[in-house]
Amino acid sequence: MKFNTSLLHGTAVNDKYGATQQPIYQVSAFAHDSAETLEKVFSNHAPGYAYSRIGNPTVDAFEKRIAGLEGGIGAVACSSGMSAVTMSLLNILRSGDEVIAGAGLFGGTIDLFGDLAQFGITVKFVDSVTAESTAPLINERTRAVFTELIGNPKLDVVDIKSVAEVCHANSIPLIIDSTTATPYLARPFEYGADIVVHSASKYINGGGNSIAGVIIDSGRFRWDTAKFPAFDGYKAFGKFAYLAKLRNGFWRNAGVCLSPFNAYMCSVGLETMGLRMDRICENAKQLAEHLQSLDGVTVNYPALESSPYYPLVRSQLGGRGGGILTIRTGSKEKAFRLINSLKYALIATNIGDIRTLVIHPASTIYLHSDKEQREQAGVYDDTIRVSVGIEDIDDLKNDFENAIGS
């Protein structure tokens, strides 16, 4: 089955009436015919559902579809991309542990890493995650490397294979936030990543109508209990240890479940991801090339031949650069004027919508970061981030050209 076919037929809908979509089980609890049955469901000795914070058929169906698309052994859906990022790490970290991360990460993730300091967890940032930048920072306290496949908004592309090799040589997992790449551009497990997280609010949903996140496990990382003592009680789960620990522990107890309704919206959106990404990547490339030809702005887009990441885009992302580009205008005033002059692009803090969206990251998403953090993330006072939609490309080109000239 190829990608678009697998989006539709990769996992069967389990419904006695033949519903073509997994129906929405919009309930909190599931009633059982006896106390004995509920006891069995609670202790995982019988299939079934007890309470939607712990499991729900609509959410389950979404998890299975995503796990299948990424080629993982299972997935756990979360209330947001941020809760997926948080849980992917808290599932393995303890006080005293260290994580290595890219400085070009999503602003919310950088803020979260600051929050983790109060629990004794230290995040060490490298400019961009490469084998060379990461290896020297690994020590006996390092427990994971975390990075985005295509950094949002830095747009640096990670060479997963070489970073995974460094991680595995040191017995630590590589966690990839693949939100901006989607499984359509690359499946990080094929290159050696161990855990993948997504903000499903973005390209998976596609319509900008739900906040959602998901964690997928490759099942390949061996959680040595000398290094990861919290996995002690999970040996019996074999390759499912990470997912079992997540479901039985932090994820369930923190209450970060995805709502059945949002799982449904993301499942429906997912089905057109291939079509949308084709169009979005093509539009983004054409818009980037057009902007590059204009005076007054500079453009950053990884699929431009002038980008240092172009070779990786070709070797790892099938030549596609994703839907985000950034523009520099020369000053904050010019950036604001450009943003305010656009007719079609909406001024909004989101990516992955079918509508083109623009934002000035320095005054919004990176409000809590200092100048150095911002610049390491590729965010300057004059930077505009564009999340390209599926509009007709001529309209987008004209809109930006007119706004630049205004």
Ligand SMILES: *Cc1c(COP(=O)(O)O)cnc(C)c1O
């Ligand atoms: C948006 C985003 C997140 C956070 O996701 P939410 O669904 O907004 O919580 C995390 N990582 C990346 C790369 C994102 O773009």
